[in-house]
Amino acid sequence: xxxxxxxAEQVSFELISHAGNSKSCSMEAMxxxxxxxxxxxxxxxxxxxxxxxxxxxxxxxxxxxxxxGEKLEVDVLLVHAQDHLNGAILTYDFAKKVISLxxxxxxxxxxxxxxxxxxx
Numbered sequence: 001x002x003x004x005x006x007x008a009e010q011v012s013f014e015l016i017s018h019a020g021n022s023k024s025c026s027m028e029a030m031x032x033x034x035x036x037x038x039x040x041x042x043x044x045x046x047x048x049x050x051x052x053x054x055x056x057x058x059x060x061x062x063x064x065x066x067x068x069g070e071k072l073e074v075d076v077l078l079v080h081a082q083d084h085l086n087g088a089i090l091t092y093d094f095a096k097k098v099i100s101l102x103x104x105x106x107x108x109x110x111x112x113x114x115x116x117x118x119x120x
Contacts, residue, residue: 012081015055015082015084018052018085019051019081019087020088021047023087026094026095029045033099048088052088052089055085
């Protein structure tokens with residue numbers, strides 16, 4: 001079913017759901033990195049990416065339908081859903097950077113600890 005065949009409310013809630021799931025997974029990945037659980041980090045980032053892809057597919061379908069001349073009622077809920085998607089994208093990108101920096105900090109902490117033990 002094309003996105004234009006769904007109600008604006010259905011499309012909005014699908015976008016909100018996928019965006020929210022992605023954002024949650026990104027946050028969980030950052031927590032896992034802080035705890036040094038990089039297997040879970042990789043899993044949560046993969047899940048976050050998959051949820052973003054689902055949301056992007058919905059957004060792309062909306063744009064394709066619009067380009068074909070099909071109309072979808074745009075209301076505040078759909079605008080809110082787009083805002084959630086933008087927030088999820090930002091959170092995902094931010095999480096990847098934070099995780100990268102966390103890995104570096106943890107590696108440096110390990111080096112300092114080894115040096116400290118050698119000195120003693």
